[in-house]
Amino acid sequence: MGLWRRLFGSGAPDGFTGGLAPDEHVLASAAVGDGFLVASTLGLWLPGPRRVGWHLVSKASWSGTALTVVEAEEDGAAGQAVLLRDLPPQRFPLAEPGKVPEVVHARVTGSIRSREHRADVGAWFVQRKVPGRDGVVLQVRPDAGADAELVRRVAAEVAAKIAALRTVD
Numbered sequence: 001m002g003l004w005r006r007l008f009g010s011g012a013p014d015g016f017t018g019g020l021a022p023d024e025h026v027l028a029s030a031a032v033g034d035g036f037l038v039a040s041t042l043g044l045w046l047p048g049p050r051r052v053g054w055h056l057v058s059k060a061s062w063s064g065t066a067l068t069v070v071e072a073e074e075d076g077a078a079g080q081a082v083l084l085r086d087l088p089p090q091r092f093p094l095a096e097p098g099k100v101p102e103v104v105h106a107r108v109t110g111s112i113r114s115r116e117h118r119a120d121v122g123a124w125f126v127q128r129k130v131p132g133r134d135g136v137v138l139q140v141r142p143d144a145g146a147d148a149e150l151v152r153r154v155a156a157e158v159a160a161k162i163a164a165l166r167t168v169d
Helices: 004-006 102-113 148-168
Strands: 028-034 036-039 044-045 050-053 057-062 066-078 079-086 090-093 112-118 123-128 136-142
Touching: 028 102, 036 079, 036 102, 044 057, 057 102, 066 102, 066 136, 066 148, 079 148, 102 112, 102 123, 123 148
Parallel strands: 079 136
Antiparallel strands: 028 036, 036 044, 044 050, 057 066, 066 079, 066 090, 112 123, 123 136
16 A cells, blocks of 8 residues: 555545555545445446446436446457447436546546547447556447447458557557
8 A cells, every 4th residue: 555545545435445456546436325436547436336447438427416327348359449338327316426527527538539430330439548558449339230240340450450550650
């Protein structure tokens, strides 16, 4: 445990039972039901607690009273691309949101390096920074009803082209 944490604590709210990584810092938190939403440098801790890395938050929206989060899960690979599938939205009413909505927005959008919807393929192609790792990952999220084999083939081709461009630099 670092000196800063020993002297000042982790920044997590009293009663938070998540296990922060040694290099993880709390940026904002808010009570929700019996638990907490805790925004850290590595991701968003959901009640339970369970951390979702910023690169796996597909969408987060603030209504003024609740934060709705759409989490993605990895659903395979296509070459060096990661295929994603969105999980159902989760809604978290926050009576006292503090800076949680702003931090979540900044971290999610800050993880995105580029994004493009390919209507010809039926998928979103998103390059994102993964917290705690060097480099960028290509994530591909198919639209509902998209041809899975076409998405997989084009995702692998795009990932190979990106890798080739990186080796030229």
